[in-house]
Amino acid sequence: MFSLASIATMAACIFLFGLFFAIVTNFQSMVKEAEEGVAVTVLFDDDITPQQIAEIGDRIKERPEVSAYNFKSADDAWEEFSQIYFEGNEELAEGFGDDNPLQKSESYEIYLNDVSMQDTLVKYLENLDGVREVRRSEIVANTLSDFNRLIGYVSAGIILILLCVAVFLISNTVTVGIAVRKEEIGIMKLIGATDFFVRAPFVVEGILIGLIGSALPLALLYGMYSRLIVYIMEKFNFLSSLMNFLPVSTVFRTLIPIALVLGVGIGFLGSFTTTRKHLKV
Amino acid sequence: MIQLEHVSKSFSEGIPALNDVSLHISEGEFVFVVGDSGSGKSTLIKLLLKELEPTSGSITINDIDIRKLPHRKIPYFRRNIGCVFQDFRLLKDRNVYDNVAFAQRAVGASNRSIRQKVPVMLSMVGLAAKYRSFPKQLSGGEQQRVAIARALVNNPRILLADEPTGNLDNNNAWEIMNLLEMINSRGTTVVVVTHNMEIVRAMGKRVITIQKGNVVSDSLVDGMGGDDDEN
Ligand SMILES: Nc1ncnc2c1ncn2[C@@H]1O[C@H](COP(=O)(O)OP(=O)(O)O)[C@@H](O)[C@H]1O
Numbered sequence: 001m002f003s004l005a006s007i008a009t010m011a012a013c014i015f016l017f018g019l020f021f022a023i024v025t026n027f028q029s030m031v032k033e034a035e036e037g038v039a040v041t042v043l044f045d046d047d048i049t050p051q052q053i054a055e056i057g058d059r060i061k062e063r064p065e066v067s068a069y070n071f072k073s074a075d076d077a078w079e080e081f082s083q084i085y086f087e088g089n090e091e092l093a094e095g096f097g098d099d100n101p102l103q104k105s106e107s108y109e110i111y112l113n114d115v116s117m118q119d120t121l122v123k124y125l126e127n128l129d130g131v132r133e134v135r136r137s138e139i140v141a142n143t144l145s146d147f148n149r150l151i152g153y154v155s156a157g158i159i160l161i162l163l164c165v166a167v168f169l170i171s172n173t174v175t176v177g178i179a180v181r182k183e184e185i186g187i188m189k190l191i192g193a194t195d196f197f198v199r200a201p202f203v204v205e206g207i208l209i210g211l212i213g214s215a216l217p218l219a220l221l222y223g224m225y226s227r228l229i230v231y232i233m234e235k236f237n238f239l240s241s242l243m244n245f246l247p248v249s250t251v252f253r254t255l256i257p258i259a260l261v262l263g264v265g266i267g268f269l270g271s272f273t274t275t276r277k278h279l280k281v
Numbered sequence: 282m283i284q285l286e287h288v289s290k291s292f293s294e295g296i297p298a299l300n301d302v303s304l305h306i307s308e309g310e311f312v313f314v315v316g317d318s319g320s321g322k323s324t325l326i327k328l329l330l331k332e333l334e335p336t337s338g339s340i341t342i343n344d345i346d347i348r349k350l351p352h353r354k355i356p357y358f359r360r361n362i363g364c365v366f367q368d369f370r371l372l373k374d375r376n377v378y379d380n381v382a383f384a385q386r387a388v389g390a391s392n393r394s395i396r397q398k399v400p401v402m403l404s405m406v407g408l409a410a411k412y413r414s415f416p417k418q419l420s421g422g423e424q425q426r427v428a429i430a431r432a433l434v435n436n437p438r439i440l441l442a443d444e445p446t447g448n449l450d451n452n453n454a455w456e457i458m459n460l461l462e463m464i465n466s467r468g469t470t471v472v473v474v475t476h477n478m479e480i481v482r483a484m485g486k487r488v489i490t491i492q493k494g495n496v497v498s499d500s501l502v503d504g505m506g507g508d509d510d511e512n
Pocket residue numbers: 292293298316317318319320321322323324325
């Protein structure tokens with residue numbers, strides 16, 4: 001009866017945890033995707049020599065923040081530009097002939113490991129010789145990394161609270177169980193039952209509560225999640241270009257072991273420590 | 282077998298429950314412990330079971346100094362001591378058979394051993410026919426027999442009984458005492474705390490009298506009376 005209540009609470013905790021986990025992992029993958037598109041562009045002084053450009057390239061390579069970089073020659077830039085703006089009117093671009101109007105727009109495009117490091121890198125790059133300008137996507141970078149951090153804190157906080165509630169509940173269940181079976185335990189001890197023997201049923205109960213209490217919400221979440229993505233994608237078609245939901249298997253491949261370990265771990269720890277406290281002597 | 286040297290036990294402040302008690306009980310003895318209520322008899326039993334720690338003095342049982350016994354070894358030590366109490370302490374939700382089997386399970390005995398030993402114990406205490414009854418369906422005397430069967434099923438060398446007949450009428454009290462004597466005759470050392478002076482006088486055993494925590498007499502009582510006592 002009491003264990004039913006704690007299975008329910010445990011299930012609620014793990015359910016919320018799973019919900020957050022699904023949201024956070026999806027969000028993080030979206031943020032990651034967005035981050036990968038965030039680039040810092042380095043433009044050079046007019047009188048720069050190719051050798052200097054190569055030197056700057058070496059400096060960039062050494063930076064830990066950098067995940068990838070590539071050099072865009074003026075021709076590359078022009079080609080890209082004309083592809084975008086003269087699409088369908090290629091002959092217009094031809095008109096420029098060999099006079100590249102973007103003569104001075106050679107650049108490095110740098111991709112970062114983590115947008116939050118953008119500031120440091122930009123400062124470093126601005127102080128390099130031969131660098132005219134460093135362009136960055138400031139707003140995107142800051143919001144993304146701030147949001148990421150916020151989600152991290154909120155989910156960590158909620159998970160922590162849930163853990164405490166769950167541990168408290170298991171401990172309560174076990175305490176009640178011990179109180180109910182106080183007489184039996186007393187007799188067992190006088191007869192010569194070992195501590196292990198006396199504690200085992202309570203610890204097993206705790207583990208079972210954890211196991212059932214995490215398996216149920218996992219199954220529920222699995223069903224919900226797989227249906228929800230399909231539903232969202234169908235109903236809100238325009239979203240599919242903006243965000244990519246992770247497939248069920250990707251989310252649950254990590255969520256299932258984590259939730260099970262969490263549930264069983266809480267069940268074990270809660271009951272183990274409580275029996276240790278109450279069954280001394 | 283059981284040896285107490287200058288054992289004292291005090292709870293918080295006030296008069297000690299036991300004061301400088303020295304005793305020696307040999308293997309195979311049958312001993313009565315008598316005394317007023319509150320004189321320290323149950324405290325003595327609890328010390329022997331290591332339910333309580335003496336404030337001072339040493340207790341040796343089966344050549345083990347139980348003050349030095351580490352916590353994890355206490356269960357194994359207790360398996361050598363059976364105990365019964367005034368209130369029987371049976372599990373009300375289990376029948377006679379399971380109450381006795383419970384003691385075997387608690388020490389990790391095999392199912393085979395349980396199936397062998399429980400019926401033997403039940404027939405020894407004369408309850409073989411009632412093995413499926415629940416405690417509330419039994420008389421006080423019968424319940425105490427179940428408790429005795431449970432105390433003995435793990436073959437302890439010592440049986441401690443704290444007022445085993447305290448809740449029983451005279452007939453049942455006599456039956457229980459006779460059963461304890463029979464158990465003693467099979468080699469188990471038996472220590473019985475009791476108020477029933479009539480039985481104590483009639484049985485002619487060694488009697489230890491405790492008064493306010495002190496052992497005031499320790500003598501063999503022959504069949505009829507002896508040093509008279511309170512109660
Ligand atoms: N756990 C305890 N805490 C405090 N005092 C106790 C405790 N157990 C027993 N006593 C006291 O010790 C004395 C002896 O008690 P007890 O051994 O139970 O007596 P008996 O069994 O001879 O009636 C009594 O005065 C009792 O109040």
